Structures are given as structure tokens and as C-alpha cells.
Amino acid sequence: MAENETVWEVFIQSKNGLAHKHVGNVHAADKVMALENARELYTRRNEGSCIWVVKASEIVSSETEDSEAFFDPSNDKMYRHPTFYNMPEGSKHI
Amino acid sequence: MLEESFQEQIDAERKIEPKDWMPDDYRKHLIRQMSQHAHSEVIGMQPEGNWITRAPSLRAKMILLAKVQDEAGHGLYLYSATETLGISREELVQQLHEEKAKYSSIFNYPTLSWADMGAIGWLVDGAAIVNQVSLQRTSYGPYSRAMVKICKEESFHQRQGYEIMAEMAKGTAEQKEMAQDALNRFWWPSIMMFGPQDSDSPRTGNAMKWKIKRQTNDELRQSFIDKTVGQAEVIGLTIPDPDLKWNEDRGHYDFGEMNWEEFWSVVNGNGPCNKQRLAHHKKAHDDGEWVRNAAKEYARKQELLLN
Ligand SMILES: [Fe+2]
Ligand SMILES: [Fe+2]
Numbered sequence: 001m002a003e004n005e006t007v008w009e010v011f012i013q014s015k016n017g018l019a020h021k022h023v024g025n026v027h028a029a030d031k032v033m034a035l036e037n038a039r040e041l042y043t044r045r046n047e048g049s050c051i052w053v054v055k056a057s058e059i060v061s062s063e064t065e066d067s068e069a070f071f072d073p074s075n076d077k078m079y080r081h082p083t084f085y086n087m088p089e090g091s092k093h094i
Numbered sequence: 095m096l097e098e099s100f101q102e103q104i105d106a107e108r109k110i111e112p113k114d115w116m117p118d119d120y121r122k123h124l125i126r127q128m129s130q131h132a133h134s135e136v137i138g139m140q141p142e143g144n145w146i147t148r149a150p151s152l153r154a155k156m157i158l159l160a161k162v163q164d165e166a167g168h169g170l171y172l173y174s175a176t177e178t179l180g181i182s183r184e185e186l187v188q189q190l191h192e193e194k195a196k197y198s199s200i201f202n203y204p205t206l207s208w209a210d211m212g213a214i215g216w217l218v219d220g221a222a223i224v225n226q227v228s229l230q231r232t233s234y235g236p237y238s239r240a241m242v243k244i245c246k247e248e249s250f251h252q253r254q255g256y257e258i259m260a261e262m263a264k265g266t267a268e269q270k271e272m273a274q275d276a277l278n279r280f281w282w283p284s285i286m287m288f289g290p291q292d293s294d295s296p297r298t299g300n301a302m303k304w305k306i307k308r309q310t311n312d313e314l315r316q317s318f319i320d321k322t323v324g325q326a327e328v329i330g331l332t333i334p335d336p337d338l339k340w341n342e343d344r345g346h347y348d349f350g351e352m353n354w355e356e357f358w359s360v361v362n363g364n365g366p367c368n369k370q371r372l373a374h375h376k377k378a379h380d381d382g383e384w385v386r387n388a389a390k391e392y393a394r395k396q397e398l399l400l401n
Contacts, residue, residue, distance in 0.1 A: 004182045005386070006393075024240075025174050027183065029389035030396060041167050044160075045247075064113050 007056040008034040010041075012048040020052050028053075104305050109235035112178040120304050124234055125179050126195070127306065129186050132172035133197035137371050139165050141205040142214060150208055157254050158211060164251065168244050175236040191376055199357065200283050202365030209262050209269075209276035215255015217277075217284040217322070223248045224318045225288065233305035256325065263329040270330075277326070278334045285349070286357045288315040294354075319347050 005027035011020035023042050028034035034053040042048070062070050078084045087094060096115050103110065110116055139162050146162065149155035173183050189195035200218055205211070226248065230241040262273035289311040292298055301307040309317075319338075326333050337350035360368070 004184055005390075007177070024171060024243075026170070029386075030393035033389060033393075041170055044164070044167065061113070064111065065115075 008053040009056050010038040011052040013050040111235045128176040132169050133190050135165050135169035137197045137201045164247050171240040175240040178236045199360040202367045207272050209272040212255050212258030213276035213280040219251040221284050221287045228309045231308045260329045
């Protein structure tokens with residue numbers, strides 16, 4: 001069987017000023033081809049103003065099973081949220 | 095234990111993601127269903143590709159070309175989503191070539207006239223839309239997201255087909271006859287696209303329990319028929335089913351017996367175009383091999399230059 005092509009994950013910025021968002025992936029031998037394939041596959045209807053492609057093998061992900069432990073520390077730090085604070089009566093625009 | 099918490103996730107309408115634990119049979123069912131879906135998109139380009147060079151106007155040609163290109167895209171979205179289950183695209187293509195994986199039988203029928211482009215867009219894409227809208231709610235995250243993207247692109251497919259049918263139906267007597275003939279040939283295969291009746295569909299149980307499928311074959315088929323009858327009336331064409339009639343009690347159309355013998359015969363490789371479709375796919379794949387090799391070799395050399 002033929003060897004598998006490199007997989008590239010595709011991120012598209014739908015318009016200037018917005019963050020790039022993951023949309024899927026393409027197979028390609030190199031980065032130029034990856035960009036061209038991504039353009040043909042994911043932006044046939046003006047979906048984007050900028051495309052990033054990243055080799056899937058280069059992406060590091062946290063594990064779903066560990067997510068509770070991994071994200072736990074943030075739960076007991078309520079002072080990171082604005083609602084934690086008592087504002088003096090009558091104060092405005094804050 | 096794992097199985098229980100998996101089912102709890104499903105029941106709570108949470109999506110299953112590639113790295114989550116899943117029962118082996120869930121994975122297998124998805125690989126079979128999703129790869130069959132992907133292959134259908136890809137093989138489905140052939141009957142329509144057949145008319146691109148003979149489209150009756152430049153407008154018609156551009157539309158058909160764009161539609162067929164979309165179908166290639168749908169195939170790729172679905173292959174990508176299937177690969178997240180741990181099977182490579184090369185294996186998927188190999189399974190197609192070895193006839194271990196199937197594709198929708200509808201594409202084993204020939205496209206004999208331009209009106210068939212109308213019938214396919216209207217009925218085949220129409221049926222696909224009913225199925226795919228339902229699958230947007232499937233439990234497997236990557237499949238669900240692929241469906242959302244595909245559904246956004248599909249509605250133009252159905253409308254361009256219906257427009258062709260409407261134009262021909264109000265054209266010359268001969269054109270109207272071509273449109274009616276296309277409807278006659280594609281109607282029954284289209285409603286059989288939803289698969290066997292629920293009573294003969296052994297895998298439906300698990301697929302519904304795991305929420306891979308959200309509606310049964312019969313429910314989807316009924317919903318397609320209910321939508322389509324009125325559309326045929328509007329353009330003055332007749333659906334080739336003498337038993338088709340509105341059932342006040344059910345709030346649905348009743349319809350005639352489907353010819354399952356023909357359905358299974360086509361599924362099992364004996365349709366008018368099964369051999370041709372597969373041979374064409376293999377040839378295109380083999381003919382493209384030098385391009386893939388050249389691209390890989392070029393990439394390898396570029397790497398060497400950098401290091
Ligand atoms: Fe499609
Ligand atoms: Fe389509």
C-alpha cells in the first residue's frame with residue numbers, strides 16, 4: 001500500500017481582525033501544496049482572508065481523560081472573575 | 095464500566111471526540127458508514143462529470159462544474175473525519191477498490207440525457223440533504239461538523255437541479271418528455287437511497303442507541319417524499335407511483351412498494367454502471383500516482399536543502 005501523505009491541520013481567519021479557527025485538514029507533500037489544497041477545499045465561498053496550515057504531527061494536545069485535573073486549578077481562583085469583587089454602592093462605569 | 099459512561103455521554107447529547115474511549119463496534123460502525131458516505135461523494139462525481147463537456151450553455155457548464163467540485167470537497171471532508179478514527183485514507187481507498195467498502199447505489203445508474211442532471215440535483219441531492227441534515231446531530235463530533243459544513247453547500251445543488259427540471263418541464267414537448275423520463279428513472283432509486291425498510295435493517299438498533307443515526311431509514315424516506323411531491327406538482331411532472339396519495343390520518347403521503355430485489359442486485363455489483371464506476375476510479379487513482387510520487391520527492395529534496 002502507498003505510504004500515507006502528510007496531514008496538515010487547517011486554520012482560517014474568516015475576516016481581518018478575527019482569530020484563526022480550525023476548520024479541518026488536508027493531505028499534502030509540502031507546505032505550498034498544503035496551502036493550495038486548503039484554499040481549494042475550505043475557501044470556495046469567501047470563507048477566509050488568511051489560512052494557516054500546521055503539520056498535524058506537530059500539534060500537542062492535552063488529554064481529555066486528564067482534563068479535570070489539568071484544568072482544576074482555575075476553579076478555586078474566583079478572584080480571577082470580575083464578579084468576585086464588592087463595588088461600593090453608587091459606583092458607576094466599573 | 096467504560097461502556098456505561100460512554101452511553102451516559104451519548105444520552106446527555108455530548109459529542110464523542112476522536113481521543114475519547116468508544117466501544118469497538120461504535121468505531122467500526124462509524125468507519126463503515128462514514129467511508130461509505132465519503133466514497134459516495136467521490137463516485138457521485140462521475141455520473142454528473144459525464145455531462146460537463148456537453149452542458150447546453152456556458153452558465154449550465156459553470157454551475158455543474160462548481161457542483162461537481164463541491165462533491166469532491168465533501169468526499170475530502172468525510173475522509174478527513176473518518177481518518178480521526180484511526181484508519182488511513184490509503185486504506186479507505188483500497189477498501190473501495192477491493193469492493194470491501196460500498197458507496198451509494200444511486201451512482202450505478204447511467205445519466206442518459208441532460209435532464210438527468212436536473213433529476214440528480216433535485217432528487218439525489220435532495221435525498222442526501224434530508225439524510226445529512228439529520229446527521230448534523232450525530233454523536234461523533236468530527237462527523238457532525240463535516241455534516242454542518244456539507245449542508246451549507248448542498249442547498250445550491252438541489253436548487254440548480256430543480257431549476258433544470260422546471261425549465262425543461264416548461265420547454266418543448268420533447269424537453270418535457272425528457273424531464274419526465276429522468277424523473278421516472280431516478281424516482282425509485284432515489285427513495286431507496288435511504289436504505290432498507292426499518293424492519294429489514296439489522297444495524298439500526300445500535301446506530302440509534304449510540305445516536306450515530308438520529309432518524310430511521312423509513313422516517314427519513316417519508317420526510318423526503320412529503321417534501322418532494324409538491325415540488326413535482328409545481329413544475330407539472332408526475333411521480334411514477336400510482337399508489338402515492340395523501341393520508342390524512344398519518345399526515346403523510348402513502349407510497350407504493352419499492353423493488354428491493356433490484357436494490358440488492360445493484361448493491362451487490364450488478365447495476366448498469368458498477369464496473370464502469372469502479373474501473374474509472376481505479377484508473378484515475380493509478381494515473382495520478384506519478385504526480386503523488388513527484389510531489390513527495392520534491393518535498394523530500396526541499397527538506398534536504400533546508401537541513
Ligand atoms: Fe455532497
Ligand atoms: Fe451535493
